[in-house]
Amino acid sequence: MTALLELRAVRRSFGQVEVLHGIDIALAPGEVHALIGENGAGKSTTMKIMSGYLAPTSGQVLLDGVPVTHADSQAAEAQGVVLIHQEFNLADRLTVEQNIFLGREKKRGPFLDKAAMRAEARALLDRLDCRVPVDARIADISNPDKQMVEIAKALQRDARVLIMDEPTAVLTTHEVDVLFGQIARLKAAGVAILFTSHKLDEVRRICDSLTIMRDGAVVAQGRVADYTEDAMAEAMVGRDVSSLYPARAVPVGSGIALRVQGLTVPGFADDVSFDLRQGEILGLAGLIGSGRTELMEGLVGLRAATGRIQIAGRDVSIRAPRDAQALGMCYLTEDRKSRGLLLSQGMRENLTLQCLGDFTNWLIDTRAEEQALTRAIAEFDIRAPSRGIAVGNLSGGNQQKLLIAKIMLAEPDIVIIDEPTRGIDIGTKQQIYEFIHALAAAGRSIIVISSEMQEIIGLADRALVMRSGRIMGEVARADMTEERIVRLAMGLQAEHAGTG
Amino acid sequence: MSSAERLERGWRPDLRVLGPLLALAALVLIGALLNGNFLSAGNITNVLSRSAFIGIIAVGMTFVITSGGLDLSVGSMAAFIAGLMILVMNALLPVLGAGWPLAIAGMATAIVAGTLAGMINGFLITTMRIEAFIVTLGTMGIYRSLVTWLADGGTLSLDFGMRTLIRPIYFNGILGISFPIIVFALVAICGEVVMRRAAFGRHAAAVGSNDRVARYSSVDVNRVRLTTYVFLGILVGIATIMYVPRLGAASSSTGVLWELEAIAAVIIGGTMLKGGFGRVWGTVVGVLILSLIDNILNLTDGVSPYLNGAIQGVIIILAVILQREKRAEG
Amino acid sequence: MSSAERLERGWRPDLRVLGPLLALAALVLIGALLNGNFLSAGNITNVLSRSAFIGIIAVGMTFVITSGGLDLSVGSMAAFIAGLMILVMNALLPVLGAGWPLAIAGMATAIVAGTLAGMINGFLITTMRIEAFIVTLGTMGIYRSLVTWLADGGTLSLDFGMRTLIRPIYFNGILGISFPIIVFALVAICGEVVMRRAAFGRHAAAVGSNDRVARYSSVDVNRVRLTTYVFLGILVGIATIMYVPRLGAASSSTGVLWELEAIAAVIIGGTMLKGGFGRVWGTVVGVLILSLIDNILNLTDGVSPYLNGAIQGVIIILAVILQREKRAEG
Amino acid sequence: QEDTKVIGVSIPAATHGWAGGMNFHAQQAVERLEEVYPQLDFVLATASDAGKQVNDIEDMIATRNIDALVVLPFESEPLTAPVQAVADSGAWVTVVDRGLSVEGIEDLYVAGDNAGFGRVSGEFMADALPDGGKIVALRGIPTTIDNERVEGFEAAIEGSGIEVLGMEHGNWNRDDSFTVMQDFLSKYDSIDAVWASDDDMAIGVLAAIEAAGREDIQFVLGGAGMKEMIARTRDNDPMVPANVTYPPAMIATAIELTAVGLTSTAPVSGEFTIGSVLVTPENAAEYYYPDSPF
Ligand SMILES: Nc1ncnc2c1ncn2[C@@H]1O[C@H](COP(=O)(O)OP(=O)(O)OP(=O)(O)O)[C@@H](O)[C@H]1O
Ligand SMILES: Nc1ncnc2c1ncn2[C@@H]1O[C@H](COP(=O)(O)OP(=O)(O)OP(=O)(O)O)[C@@H](O)[C@H]1O
Ligand SMILES: [Mg+2]
Numbered sequence A: 001m002t003a004l005l006e007l008r009a010v011r012r013s014f015g016q017v018e019v020l021h022g023i024d025i026a027l028a029p030g031e032v033h034a035l036i037g038e039n040g041a042g043k044s045t046t047m048k049i050m051s052g053y054l055a056p057t058s059g060q061v062l063l064d065g066v067p068v069t070h071a072d073s074q075a076a077e078a079q080g081v082v083l084i085h086q087e088f089n090l091a092d093r094l095t096v097e098q099n100i101f102l103g104r105e106k107k108r109g110p111f112l113d114k115a116a117m118r119a120e121a122r123a124l125l126d127r128l129d130c131r132v133p134v135d136a137r138i139a140d141i142s143n144p145d146k147q148m149v150e151i152a153k154a155l156q157r158d159a160r161v162l163i164m165d166e167p168t169a170v171l172t173t174h175e176v177d178v179l180f181g182q183i184a185r186l187k188a189a190g191v192a193i194l195f196t197s198h199k200l201d202e203v204r205r206i207c208d209s210l211t212i213m214r215d216g217a218v219v220a221q222g223r224v225a226d227y228t229e230d231a232m233a234e235a236m237v238g239r240d241v242s243s244l245y246p247a248r249a250v251p252v253g254s255g256i257a258l259r260v261q262g263l264t265v266p267g268f269a270d271d272v273s274f275d276l277r278q279g280e281i282l283g284l285a286g287l288i289g290s291g292r293t294e295l296m297e298g299l300v301g302l303r304a305a306t307g308r309i310q311i312a313g314r315d316v317s318i319r320a321p322r323d324a325q326a327l328g329m330c331y332l333t334e335d336r337k338s339r340g341l342l343l344s345q346g347m348r349e350n351l352t353l354q355c356l357g358d359f360t361n362w363l364i365d366t367r368a369e370e371q372a373l374t375r376a377i378a379e380f381d382i383r384a385p386s387r388g389i390a391v392g393n394l395s396g397g398n399q400q401k402l403l404i405a406k407i408m409l410a411e412p413d414i415v416i417i418d419e420p421t422r423g424i425d426i427g428t429k430q431q432i433y434e435f436i437h438a439l440a441a442a443g444r445s446i447i448v449i450s451s452e453m454q455e456i457i458g459l460a461d462r463a464l465v466m467r468s469g470r471i472m473g474e475v476a477r478a479d480m481t482e483e484r485i486v487r488l489a490m491g492l493q494a495e496h497a498g499t500g
Numbered sequence B, C: 001m002s003s004a005e006r007l008e009r010g011w012r013p014d015l016r017v018l019g020p021l022l023a024l025a026a027l028v029l030i031g032a033l034l035n036g037n038f039l040s041a042g043n044i045t046n047v048l049s050r051s052a053f054i055g056i057i058a059v060g061m062t063f064v065i066t067s068g069g070l071d072l073s074v075g076s077m078a079a080f081i082a083g084l085m086i087l088v089m090n091a092l093l094p095v096l097g098a099g100w101p102l103a104i105a106g107m108a109t110a111i112v113a114g115t116l117a118g119m120i121n122g123f124l125i126t127t128m129r130i131e132a133f134i135v136t137l138g139t140m141g142i143y144r145s146l147v148t149w150l151a152d153g154g155t156l157s158l159d160f161g162m163r164t165l166i167r168p169i170y171f172n173g174i175l176g177i178s179f180p181i182i183v184f185a186l187v188a189i190c191g192e193v194v195m196r197r198a199a200f201g202r203h204a205a206a207v208g209s210n211d212r213v214a215r216y217s218s219v220d221v222n223r224v225r226l227t228t229y230v231f232l233g234i235l236v237g238i239a240t241i242m243y244v245p246r247l248g249a250a251s252s253s254t255g256v257l258w259e260l261e262a263i264a265a266v267i268i269g270g271t272m273l274k275g276g277f278g279r280v281w282g283t284v285v286g287v288l289i290l291s292l293i294d295n296i297l298n299l300t301d302g303v304s305p306y307l308n309g310a311i312q313g314v315i316i317i318l319a320v321i322l323q324r325e326k327r328a329e330g
Numbered sequence D: 001q002e003d004t005k006v007i008g009v010s011i012p013a014a015t016h017g018w019a020g021g022m023n024f025h026a027q028q029a030v031e032r033l034e035e036v037y038p039q040l041d042f043v044l045a046t047a048s049d050a051g052k053q054v055n056d057i058e059d060m061i062a063t064r065n066i067d068a069l070v071v072l073p074f075e076s077e078p079l080t081a082p083v084q085a086v087a088d089s090g091a092w093v094t095v096v097d098r099g100l101s102v103e104g105i106e107d108l109y110v111a112g113d114n115a116g117f118g119r120v121s122g123e124f125m126a127d128a129l130p131d132g133g134k135i136v137a138l139r140g141i142p143t144t145i146d147n148e149r150v151e152g153f154e155a156a157i158e159g160s161g162i163e164v165l166g167m168e169h170g171n172w173n174r175d176d177s178f179t180v181m182q183d184f185l186s187k188y189d190s191i192d193a194v195w196a197s198d199d200d201m202a203i204g205v206l207a208a209i210e211a212a213g214r215e216d217i218q219f220v221l222g223g224a225g226m227k228e229m230i231a232r233t234r235d236n237d238p239m240v241p242a243n244v245t246y247p248p249a250m251i252a253t254a255i256e257l258t259a260v261g262l263t264s265t266a267p268v269s270g271e272f273t274i275g276s277v278l279v280t281p282e283n284a285a286e287y288y289y290p291d292s293p294f
């Protein structure tokens, strides 16, 4: 069987730094190939080279056994090689339909055939079970919907080789199922598929063969059937990561750190009340779109909200994030790209932006900033090819680590973490969980919003489940099961707010 | 509740759409109350005809701004093209005689010069990758200088016989609608159609919204950008064809500040200065608002003429208050 | 390999940094070759002193543009403040007498008026959420009108005795360096320090780069924006304090086109028009480039003065060619 | 009442000193005449370019039904056809300062004499520097007016041995002329006199000379009769030995004559040329108007 697309001894440097040291991968038609590895291992770079977005510094790209040099992504696309980017590649101020057909508009005579495009966009999205209106502007739709639009856009392109860079990072279980259905369909049609994910169970579920990368080199290649999840993880990280979630070392404190009563965020959350104890890790579960993000944004003053908030027993009024921060409460956004980091600026500037005051004594103490960056790099294992790199050029996972480091620099007593491990490799996940536990052990209180049930179950002392802007119920650590949470999230089982 | 459902939450009148229209309606009302002749056919024809210059240019500017660009040179460019057109016509007069062939030669000059001027701006901005603000500030100075130099510091005037011949291009019309109004309307309609119904309009918006995404989506970003400038240059040429018959002369003070007026009209009309979204009909409304302000100031006494600029400024700001963006959330 | 080891970076000459400096050096060389007096102390003092007005304003403009804003009103604002300062000083003359207390009252007027004018722009832009281009186009017209009205169309002149008293503010100096140069240098140094080393500069760049990220990072976006406009207003006030002593007069033609010059200087200096990155020293270089072009054109013969603007335009474009961005990749 | 007549006045905006003075006089005249002639209404519009001035005139006809137009054309050529249209509609037309490019349109022409302005200036210069000398000159905003003045000046100094070292545009603006003069002073080690051609520019030039401390320049000749400069001539300031008039008040004369023509049967049509006169310390007092802003 000849490979449809193949990389031979591909190297790639950015400036002085080489990030790929000779990669060989072959994609066969009708097969799903997994590319896994740590954050910054070079997966996205490899995929961009395959699809013409980047040129290899040396080595060959072969299509149907013939060496090709794609001048650009258009040339690759014309050959049927399509990439779904890890970071959204959509024009914010255009609509869903305009984005799907961007660059390949359907025309009737000199004019756009809008009706046909709308119908086809609708059909594509329906195939993905995505109900976002085709006229909505990208800026106004949710992250999961954006991902589905990306996928629809790729499907519209009639790919022979479909390369997907972490498509499931922002999707829910249901949407992942839909996507996998489509992948199966394409596979049956003989499309070669390359797939990346940090969720190894997904790799086991849909992939046939796999390549494992570490530090810009291939460390293992073979059939997925030959690997257990733990074996994959160990090959990626170079150590055993089977015990992902640490055990609770210090008991939850008794004091109430945060009391929320009747918090309403118009249009998103309605009359929400809960308590957060000192040293507690509170999980906030729910389906995507249940309003968890908006609720917490309302809590920290990023959105208009009404309700009563008490911190450490005192009534407080929070109108902007800086008010919350002054009270020791910080929120870490789920959207690192457009809300979390300044992509064109360096790591140092991003790290200290949130609490620049602490580094300023008349003037900014750059030396102290550099020290903080050195500490953050060590503590969160941020891997960057150079210290002065623009944050937009970091790998996705390393951006996420930097974002966590940025919030933690403010040393909040109450920290709300929205999707903390989105796009993070399994080794680093373990480190982040340990870090969260260490925070709790030090008496700080944490709210973790996560769409991964396992994460809530593994991490939280107690979980609240949200649906349609309301708290549907509370699950204690002892009886936390995936089924219990899902039933609440889907509204299949009503339950009175428990101990809170 | 899925986000899809959330988006369909009831229809509210969108101020960003209604805003400019409301402002225009308010101005018409004020004008009508101040002076009985305001709504007379004569006055309306005057106002619309003279809006045509800025209007035609502003339609092109809408595309440039939508695709994330800017052009400060249009006023000087118009002056230069007008001067060139007059020079060419005067030079050809002995050969072609004062007739329509000469007029057509003049028009061709204007269109060709506009196309070239647009190409130069576009080339420097796209291929040479220089900031549009700087390129067009530079060419603004260059064209202004050139027209002063061509006119030797004075005025370039069209031969008088020829002037009488082409006067109808501005002053006459079809069915009582003057040519500038007709041309402006045609340009606006074409512009609106291209913006909304042609691939080019979409591509311009995509380039202005995020040029990287556009590039990754097989849009030839440089070509789109270049085309917007060429398109604007051609429209400047067309505006000049309307302008020369009106005054029959060009000098260093021709077209001064047209660029600011055109940009202001575009923004008053709801196009985003940072690019990514453009609205041609809004631009037309913006142009009308600006022309009406001038007209209304001429209808009334009692205000020191020194303060005209202040009143204009206040009205421009008020017109835009109506359509400001929603407070950012989330 | 630990990540720390990976982190050194090699130094390459960066054209975006060197570009403006090279352009400036080229101009100085050309000037020196064309005219022997170019490098004389007198000429250098002249050029630097008269750069000071635009220079001081351009430093403020750097912050406004860095945070994603724009201010077209600075020229008119300067004219208005100059007029006001003269009126106040003339009015207080009988009370305070022609002495330093009166001069100080005049300066206080300028600073207060500048602060208020900046606050008005900033308020309309941030709290009222109106596009900066429109707000400042509006206030540009308003201030220009007001000064014309205050001067009754003519010129507001400072009392003669007072003029003699404050003349030294422009013409004298310390150790042979004139006050405008000293003030400009101080403003530039403070500006550079604030931009690079103070939290405010960081915040301005963050707001200009992505205001949503800034808001999520506890930055008070509106306050930062407002502050940039107020800061600019104060600097316009300071520039006016240098300006009035020079000729002791203000009229409707004072400060015309200063806004374009200031913005051009900022961009020539390498600050990005779309915000997110600013460089005060670059702005200073930009201002010097613009002043030198004028100076060199005046010192040389042979070119029709009508073409000065064209040469200016060409040089501005050339200066920026040196520092265009690398082609985007990946 | 029925026989109310409307006079439209269209003038360039106050963008430089002389135009400012002219605006002032126009407004004064309108205010005064509205008192004197209750049966007259005035419409005053100022324009920043020729196109805007044509708009103003169109508006006056379409909405204000003017019976007479007093116009100081921004430029002659572009205003000719529109003003002709006004005349053809039967309204009275008074043209001020700049003639139209077709003769016989106007009923009344109150003319300034730009060539004469240049000539008088040149003649003074030739008299003051009998042995010839080196001068620099500042020009106004590039316009036909400026060209006429400069041509008149150059013709008058021809053969007098006066050498014009350099000529640049000071745009009738104090700041610009200050800058230009500073650079002239750097460029030329010895200058005998300066023709500033306008009093605003003369003020800028004088400031530059004073700041440079140069003793070689004997005098600066401005023009247009700004009251401060007339006063300095009157007071025998050696640097300002003379002035050449170009009175902005001519607009007031024109408006007044038009008002008279419209309200009475007195014959006011024809051409009134307001010549440029040399002002010297001897006759300066006659040209000093303390109330004018210019
Ligand atoms: N444009 C660029 N300039 C400089 N360095 C870059 C650039 N793009 C990628 N890199 C570097 O190349 C390395 C590999 O990045 P890549 O995005 O391929 O990682 P990845 O395996 O996809 O990681 P993740 O799982 O976090 O997405 C990283 O160290 C990254 O910082
Ligand atoms: N209509 C909308 N307009 C703007 N942004 C939206 C809209 N709907 C969702 N988003 C954004 O998309 C993201 C997804 O949040 P969503 O409201 O769907 O709920 P959630 O419960 O927080 O789910 P999750 O955190 O798992 O994504 C948020 O950042 C939200 O701000
Ligand atoms: Mg990646």
Ligand SMILES: [Mg+2]
Residues within 6 Å of the ligand: A292, A293, A294, A334, A418
């Ligand atoms: Mg969320």
